[in-house]
Every structure is written in C-alpha cells, then in structure tokens.
Amino acid sequence: MKDKETRFVLCAAAAVYAIYVPVALWIDARPAAAPGSIVVRLGKFDHIEGFAFATQMPALSAFEDDQATAQRSPVILYEDKKPLGPGRSIHYDVEYVGGGRYSHWKDLGILFSTSDNSNPNRNKREYWAVLPKQ
Numbered sequence: 001m002k003d004k005e006t007r008f009v010l011c012a013a014a015a016v017y018a019i020y021v022p023v024a025l026w027i028d029a030r031p032a033a034a035p036g037s038i039v040v041r042l043g044k045f046d047h048i049e050g051f052a053f054a055t056q057m058p059a060l061s062a063f064e065d066d067q068a069t070a071q072r073s074p075v076i077l078y079e080d081k082k083p084l085g086p087g088r089s090i091h092y093d094v095e096y097v098g099g100g101r102y103s104h105w106k107d108l109g110i111l112f113s114t115s116d117n118s119n120p121n122r123n124k125r126e127y128w129a130v131l132p133k134q
Contacts, residue, residue: 031078031128038131042110044121051098051117052091056109057129066106073104078128079115104129 031039040060045053057075065071071088078084084100094101094113102112110129114120120127 031081031083031130037133040129040131042127042129045119045127047119048095048111050095051113052095052111053113053120054108054111055127057104060104060129060131061106061109063131064104064106064109071103074132075104075110076130076132077102077110077112078130080125082115084112084115 038059040057042055042057045055048054060075063073063075065073065088068090073088076083076085076087079100084102087102087104089101089103091103091105091111094103094111098113098117100113100115102110104110112120112127114123114125116123
C-alpha cells in the first residue's frame with residue numbers, strides 16, 4: 001500500500017514539474033512589458049533583400065504605417081528580451097545597413113534586420129512585437 005502512495009506522489013510531482021518548467025521558461029523568455037501591453041511572438045520570416053526579413057502581424061495591423069512622411073507605429077520589436085532599433089527606419093537602411101533596424105508597414109507587417117544581421121529563421125533567437133499600453 002505504501003509503495004502505491006509513494007509512486008502516486010512521485011508521479012504527481014513529476015507531472016507538475018513537467019508542466020511548470022516549460023511554462024516558466026516561456027514566461028521568462030518574453031520581453032518585459034507594462035500591464036495592458038499586447039505582446040505577439042513572431043514566427044516564420046520571409047527574406048526580402050539584403051539583411052531584411054518580414055513577417056505579418058494581423059493582431060497589430062491597425063497600427064501599421066502607410067505614409068513615409070508620417071510614421072507613427074508604436075510597436076516595439078524585441079530580439080529575445082532586448083529591444084531592436086531604431087524603429088521606423090527607412091527600408092533601404094533595414095535592407096543594407098541592418099543592425100536591428102525595423103519598420104512596421106502596411107501590407108508588409110514588420111520589416112526588420114536582426115541585431116547581428118543573421119537569418120532569424122536559423123539564429124535560435126525569439127522575436128516579439130510589443131504594443132505598449134496606450
């Protein structure tokens with residue numbers, strides 16, 4: 001009888017641990033954002049040109065810029081927990097200078113370069129778009 005209770009307790013502890021660890025790691029990987037902010041994990045990235053990659057963010061499409069002279073998108077792009085930038089960069093600079101530059105553009109989504117100009121599909125970093133609480 002005691003062996004069954006011990007096994008049950010060990011199995012229950014293992015199950016709790018198996019759920020807790022991945023959740024804790026996922027939460028720790030997210031950038032720090034103020035309460036009420038919208039945080040979107042970015043996925044597959046399409047190579048555009050040079051150092052530039054793009055990905056769509058339907059959840060934040062209402063904030064996309066559509067005029068080069070009136071860029072206002074408040075979205076901040078993060079690589080792991082570090083903000084990239086400068087944001088609202090011109091596309092030529094994102095493509096050929098890189099270094100973390102990005103813009104949030106209508107019908108394109110986020111156009112960005114990684115901090116070291118590597119391929120975000122292969123560099124094992126996570127990318128997040130954060131819309132600060134307005």
